[in-house]
Amino acid sequence: ILNVEQSPQSLHVQEGDSTNFTCSFPSSNFYALHWYRWETAKSPEALFVMTLNGDEKKKGRISATLNTKEGYSYLYIKGSQPEDSATYLCAWSSGSARQLTFGSGTQLTVLP
Amino acid sequence: SAVISQKPSRDICQRGTSLTIQCQVDSQVTMMFWYRQQPGQSLTLIATANQGSEATYESGFVIDKFPISRPNLTFSTLTVSNMSPEDSSIYLCSVDPMRAYGYTFGSGTRLTVV
Numbered sequence: 549i550l551n552v553e554q555s556p557q558s559l560h561v562q563e564g565d566s567t568n569f570t571c572s573f574p575s576s577n578f579y580a581l582h583w584y585r586w587e588t589a590k591s592p593e594a595l596f597v598m599t600l601n602g603d604e605k606k607k608g609r610i611s612a613t614l615n616t617k618e619g620y621s622y623l624y625i626k627g628s629q630p631e632d633s634a635t636y637l638c639a640w641s642s643g644s645a646r647q648l649t650f651g652s653g654t655q656l657t658v659l660p
Numbered sequence: 661s662a663v664i665s666q667k668p669s670r671d672i673c674q675r676g677t678s679l680t681i682q683c684q685v686d687s688q689v690t691m692m693f694w695y696r697q698q699p700g701q702s703l704t705l706i707a708t709a710n711q712g713s714e715a716t717y718e719s720g721f722v723i724d725k726f727p728i729s730r731p732n733l734t735f736s737t738l739t740v741s742n743m744s745p746e747d748s749s750i751y752l753c754s755v756d757p758m759r760a761y762g763y764t765f766g767s768g769t770r771l772t773v774v
Binding site: 651 | 766768
């Protein structure tokens with residue numbers, strides 16, 4: 549069984565706060581780790597695809613780090629805004645398969 | 661990146677009936693993936709649809725319940741057959757034409773079975 553786990557399950561923060569979430573995944577046969585943002589009634593949107601141990605990627609106020617040896621990734625949001633409210637999904641893929649295994653997501657609510 | 665048009669966006673269906681969900685991609689792609697998200701659960705892969713061959717189903721999903729068509733490289737359908745309330749979920753199709761940039765998803769079909 550290949551488990552991808554995310555924590556916390558949900559999170560409420562005030563506008564302007566910085567926050568972070570965790571994704572843990574199998575460290576064996578690793579190929580890539582994806583982060584997606586899924587807003588209600590919209591398609592999941594790709595944020596990052598990370599493949600290298602120690603990799604760090606940034607997109608505006610959002611950044612992510614990757615540790616493939618211990619099997620975890622962090623997603624950081626700096627200065628949260630109400631428009632950041634969404635479910636953040638991480639997904640893992642192995643070297644032998646193209647499909648993704650998803651975590652159950654972290655639901656973020658940013659209060660104005 | 662690819663753009664996917666998914667229909668219908670939502671539906672309420674009677675138990676025992678079937679619903680066909682369509683996904684149209686604006687470019688040719690080798691593989692299309694069908695996922696579902698049951699309430700409170702993670703996105704789970706149902707099957708991988710390849711053009712010109714039968715779909716590959718994941719453990720727990722069978723062709724009789726979720727028949728898939730892939731007539732060409734831009735289109736696929738998923739049918740949810742003989743529906744029960746447990747089939748109430750969000751169904752998503754996705755493609756990965758440029759794997760390094762992440763998958764592209766349709767907008768989803770929110771299905772409620774009553």
